Amino acid sequence: MSDEKTRMAAYSALTEFLERKRLRKTSERFHILDKILSMPGQFEVEDICKAMADDAYRVSRATIYNTLSLFDECGLIRRCPSTDTRARYERAAYATSRFQLVCLQCGKIKDVKDAELARQISARRYSAFHPSEFSLMVYGICSRCMRHNKKRTINTTNTESTVRIKKQ
Amino acid sequence: MSDEKTRMAAYSALTEFLERKRLRKTSERFHILDKILSMPGQFEVEDICKAMADDAYRVSRATIYNTLSLFDECGLIRRCPSTDTRARYERAAYATSRFQLVCLQCGKIKDVKDAELARQISARRYSAFHPSEFSLMVYGICSRCMRHNKKRTINTTNTESTVRIKKQ
DNA sequence: TTTACTGCAAATATTTTGCAATATC
């Protein structure tokens, strides 16, 4: 689908939802939707705040929180499971059946396409559960870290304290 | 493995890690480890705090946070991806290759065993990535919600505001 | 004796909420 078509589809979906629920079509909601459509992949509340500020469009943080909840509820976006403290979201269009390789060492995430495996997973039936999509994360060590590890002798006398680990 | 053997193994693993890193074998660390071993599945910081309090063992919250980070780092537990604000952990022994059905409506999670599918996933090779385990989450609607949905006529004139959604 | 570790309280970070002002219907 072209960008413009995607945008139109998202606008209609939101409009339809708001009308059905008798909610208001505020400019904030559509501006935030625009920003979401411009996000390349997963995003955080902060990303939307920044994007709005870059646009010199003033919205309160609370409104962004509320709007993201609303969009999650109406299915335009989805809150992703994350190992982090902050909420992460992604567009629902992207949410369909993810398959990723996660390096346990450097944390890098790589998207993988494997239609055959996807087909096999989707083909499974579990009693009366009605599946719609899946998320397969394969954990391990990426090639880069693997090479890196081989070069090093393993340090067993590391003295640095590991107790208070800073975030990023 | 019997409970006692599991406990001994975990104790040795922690002891080995602490010695290797020249960290101290404090009673807090082993007490918290005990509590973790008694947790049935995933747990939160709060669960450990409660368990310690039930035991009338006083530890500060900060120590629990630090200890969980430490255990995560040494591989005894793992921080789980979660849709929630709070950090969730689980024992590493449980972390190996999870397969779960997640109901998008009620949020219930069901563990599934499917050795055949697990085998198929493990059999895949992706360039130089070295997999160790995987996590497959299948999203959909559980049988209970499905039955429940059928009983209802769909309410399209819902007027209630959806803007501020309370947590649980 | 040295210094890693703990508890405490204060600081940060993230999200939610009450309320008055505003804008949609």
Add this chain to the structure above:
DNA sequence: GATATTGCAAAATATTTGCAGTAAA
């Protein structure tokens, strides 16, 4: 005009940190 929505600031919740005292090595 009625009331859903917003912004703001304050509250609530989750996590981290500085520091002085305690205890493991």
